[in-house]
Amino acid sequence: MTRREEGKADRRRRITAAARDLIRETGDTGLSMRAIAARAEVSLSTPYNLFGSKRAIVLAVLDDIDDFQARFARMQGVDAIERIFQAVSITIGYYAADPEFYKTLWTALLDSSGKDERTALLTPERKAFWMALVAEAVRAGALGAEVDVELMTRNLDLTFAATMLTWVFEATGAEALEPSVGYGYALALAGAATDAWRPRLLAKALEYQDQLAELQRMAAAA
Template sequence: MNKREAAKEERRRAIIEAARAMIRETGDAALPMRALAERAGVSQATPYNLFGTKRAIVLAVLQDMDAFNRRYLEAPPVTGPLDRILDALDTMAGMYVADPVFYRIVWHALFEEKGADARSEFEFSRRVFFRHLMQTVAEEGLLIQGLSPELLAMQMEQALFGTASAWLFDYVGPDHLQPLIGFNACLILSAATVPAERAWLEAKMRAHHERLVALGLPSEVPEVPEAAKRILGRR
């Protein structure tokens, strides 16, 4: 990275951090751009030049991999590629559980403005991440021969997205988030990996299942929350 690119990345990082701080302080993701630029120490045009739109800044806050990396590196090290996938998912879910108010504000801001585009952009970013991890699994010969790492990465991302959406709209509580994501991941991986890997994946899946049973899942479909009704009504 040359000096110009480094300076650009520094400004981008300053804007993301300023946006994160303002959302926490105000409880709102509206982000007045003049105040955001002042908080980040950049010109008023810089946020638009680097991100294009206010919504892109909010999306960047949600997708901030630096926050994920810091939490991921603090976790105990894992060895195998399947462990790394499950650990990464658990780390992502843990970020939401540890800071639920902040992440709910950000998710709602994206969905209530333009849900379909928010989902598309979020899926693409996470799919790149999961595709890299799944490709490693394939390279080590742990996938059933002929299965596409790209397709499996898409399924992993959708499992994460679907469970996070259920949490966002109060279909499941914060305590359910990590075991649900873990259960779904083990279910997908145990169906896609070679027989030698299935026993321990199934054991992990059963452990997540037992935790979910102990927590008590809803026995019937709840009423659709108002936030979800507003979004569904636009499609």
């Protein structure tokens, strides 16, 4: 990375950190670019130049790719399919640890007024990460060679987004997030799995199904 690229990356980190701190302090994503720039100690034009919009900054806060990658890198001895579900578990862990903060972020994404902003739920970094996981599963022979990696990644992300939507609108609790996402992922991947891997993915789907059924029984008894 050149000195210019390092400076640009540093400014992006400062802007993301500033937005994260302001959202935590105020409980609101309705922040002005001026406030974000002032907290990050950059010019007013810098957030626009580096992100393009306030919503893009919110997406960057939501992803927190640097911390996620550090946690994910610490996993050892996990096969290609399990890596996908471990990534889900790490992601949901952020939400469970600070639900109100992440609900605020998702509410901001859902309230977006621009068409381009509503459709771009995957940042380039996040898309590349998940596509790499799916591609790894194809190379390992867990998923069929005919699987379109980009379309499968998009399908998985739609499952994730739909689960977040029900959570934001209080239709499901935080405890149901991981089994809900995992159930959808397991079923989708099982449909694209090779014969050798399909039974394992179906078994994983049933594990998540049992967890969801138990949560439903507990809710009914409450």
